[in-house]
Amino acid sequence: MSFMLQFPPSTFPVPTNIDRRAYADIFIGNINISQKIPRIPLAMLLHFAPNLAKYLESVTMQSGAPHNDRCLNLPNESAEIYGIQVIISRMLQLSGIASPPIIHEPNTIIGAIRILRAWRLFGIDMKGASSIHTRILAVLWLHTIKNNEVEAIWEYFEKDNPIVNAMIQNIVNNCALGEINGVEYTKIRYYARGHPSLSGRIREATAALDRKVTKEETATRSQH
Structure with a gap:
């Protein structure tokens, strides 16, 4: 990256x-x-x-x-x-100097956050790392999130960051679709219980999705 x-x-x-x-x-x-x-x-x-x-x-x-x-x-x-x-x-x-190979690249989201932490520590303008933010968002749109990614995102980013919003939507959507397996789901719930703000936002997003589904089902029935 x-x-x-x-x-x-x-x-x-x-x-x-x-x-x-x-x-x-x-x-x-x-x-x-x-x-x-x-x-x-x-x-x-x-x-x-x-x-x-x-x-x-x-x-x-x-x-x-x-x-x-x-x-x-x-x-x-x-x-x-x-x-x-x-x-x-x-x-x-x-x-123009030869660089040693990076042998092991962690999971994309975890690795990206490690880069962002180091970038901030180095004191370089965070705008220069905007493509890393975009990469994380792309992963959240395309892949089912895991618990260690939830923890890393929640602990690093400001709570109003679009990446946090995308993470919560990923959790809610994939839970509804059954894409998050039982072990990961249990880990995410356990972590969220220890962070009331996160737990509350997941509940709110779940309720919003339920209302949307109900509205769509009602509209479909009315057409028949």
């Missing part, structure tokens, strides 16, 4: 020396993920995401002398490896 990410116009043109020596060792909390995202040019990171400067820490060699490389120490609760990989992969592509 990295090709969907758009950096601000001010990012371009990309400097020709953006791959110059001085790299970032990337940490999430105390976990070093540099083996999965190796040799990332520091100049490139700060060009595309200047906000990351506040997470940089100096690296000192064993001799005690300062080192050109830096540690990028990201907050533990704010990002996951996949989202960071995707964004950095896009930076590398735009910089």
